Amino acid sequence: MSGRCIRGLAGAVWLLSSTGLPASAAPALDARAPGTSTTRGFIRVADDDRDIIRLLPPGAGGSAVQQPPSQPDLPVPPSGGGAVPGDNLRLNGQSLQLPIAFQPAPGNASASYVGVRLDGVSDPATSAALGLSQERGVFVVDTTPGAPAAEAGLRFGDFVTALDGTPVTDTTAFVEAIKTRKPGSQGTLTVWRVGDDGTDYLQALRQLADRGSTPAMMFLARLYTNGTGVTRDGAEAVSWYKKAALAGSTNGMLLYGDALASGQGTAKDLNEAQRWIRKSADAGNVAAVFRLGRMFRDGEGVTRDPLEAVNLFKKAAESNYAPAMVAVGLMFEGGGGLEADNFQAVQWYKKAADAGDAEGMAALGTMYSTGRGVEKNYATAAAWYTEGAKRGQLLAVHNLAVLYDKGLGVPRDPQMAASYVYHALEMRYQFTYQQMMQNSRAWTRDFRKALQQRLAQGGYYTGSFDGAFGRTTYDALNAMVQPK
Structure with a gap:
């Protein structure tokens, strides 16, 4: 393989x-x-x-x-809508140097294998809240028991920031770095770990969220949405989106509205969904403008209006929001009325x-x-x-x-x-x-x-x-x- x-x-x-x-x-x-x-x-x-x-x-x-x-069927841009109280809060942590041995992959001796599941964090506000010194990071979801990543000591909540001194800012960069290593060779991972070995990662996140950090609220919602390090729980995820929305996060408003529109993790309420999504759009969140366009395109809680939809898509596209450009193209191709x-x-x-x-x-x-x-x-x-x-x-x-x-x-x-x-x-x-x-x-x-x-x-x-x-x-x- x-x-x-x-x-x-x-x-x-x-x-x-x-x-x-x-x-x-x-x-x-x-x-x-x-x-x-x-x-x-x-x-x-x-x-x-x-x-x-x-x-x-x-x-x-x-x-x-x-x-x-x-995540919910919705592209969300980094940040969104200016400063929000609590966004200057951040977690403490430590930078670690972890040796790692690249093993041959099972069934393919020429391929390197590390055995880790990853997620990327690309929102600078979230990265800052998690204590990272860089705007993007690679987040460890879990590791395969006995595999190189587990043997190196990687665990849920760690951020890989460099491999042999070369910065790692997203999962692609990490994978490309792994590709350059020969099976059997050694390397060193630079890892940012929140707290110390006695600190519960999720507890630290909750404490930060309770102090008013909307990026921490959004990150917790994301973990519960996807079941990362926790049991997947749509209702818990929605509760954190709502808290972030009420705290002023326009991405929180958008994703809370999207949950209300789909009925995932909460009772479906299209009127309330439109209110929150429109509030996010009015605050300048370009992804919310795009999402509102989808509501008019599909007649989702509003009277179907292809012209209003395409106008909203074009508005988002003017802010260089590429998904909106594709949406306009699809409508002109005959997919939207x-x-x-x-x-x-x-x-x-x-x-x-x-x-x-x-x-x-x-x-x-x-x-x-x-x-x-x-x-x-x-x-x-x-x-x-x-x-x-x-x-x-x-x-x-x-x-x-x-x-x-x-x-x-x-x-x-x-x-x-x-x-x-x-x-x-x-x-x-x-x-x-x-x-x-x-x-x-x-x-x-x-x-x-x-x-x-x-x-x-x-x-x-x-x-x-x-x-x-x-x-x-x-x-x-x-x-x-x-x-x-």
Whole structure:
């Protein structure tokens, strides 16, 4: 198995030195803030592009494809709305130097393995409240017993700030640093640990929150939302979002409103949800402006109004909020009640892609691969899919596999296609799983053989490499994708 995928709050994190994907196109692993994964429907496009799919906004129809649970379906920018009383409070801690030995990965002696589950903190206010001297950090969720990280002494609540003196500011940087190490080699982790060995981390956070620190309130809510170091508890999470909202945090207002809108962890109340989300938007929180636009787009507690929705999306986009740019593109593509205008959709996707947004890159790639709003160009599509795949966007990963399998815009390479599909499956991407289970004959036999080989390398498949998908192959796919 060339990579072990484990899920942190911010998404999946690869912890081995080899992902099994081409080095130039290996997905980045923590490219977006927590809470950015969404559930969307899918539709087919043209018969000759039957495996290249398009995103639709939530509620637009099609079969739901559920991503692994993370934060609420809502991108939230760092900080939001100016200073709030209590935000200058911070936890005390200590900086530690922890030796670590990089072990060979089980089943892959050439890959380094550390065995840790991570989350990224990208909000400077939260980082300050947790005592970090830098604006971003990598948070340890848990470790695998007996693995190098556990043996080094890493534990829940630690922040990895450097590896051998090289700063680590996000999970991607940490994974990339691990990739440079050879199995069997030694390294030193610089770790920020809140309090001392006798201090309960969660108790320290609660004390800070009780003193009025809204970042601490928001971080506690996040832990309870995702069940990180605590039992997952939606009601407890919502209570902390509400406390942060009442204390003046515009992100607290936004996420409390979003919880009220969904009824997760609290009674559903769309009127109250709109009030809190609008209050956050009026205070200048660009993500709340975007969320309010979604309410008007979908008729969520308000009269459906596509024009008001697109105006709100554009307002958020003017603040360089890339998810809003993608939302405008989707509406012009025909997913939100406006007259379809693929040319404008392409322009908005391009804005998002140029801003580094992986969803925009995947959407733009699909426009080029299907020839909508632009002249069909598989090479350009492949280039955008590659950029999206580097950032972990699974639609881009899947569609790039299609192009490599068929030799569209890139040299035909079934092995490469199988590597991308294997990665999507390891991330439990349901569309790819459905395609392999229900539509495998649309893919070449060479690809199917290569995928069987990859499944065997991962320890899932014991049959022959004949490209004939039968019970043994389907059992392997199920074992890989279905929850353990």
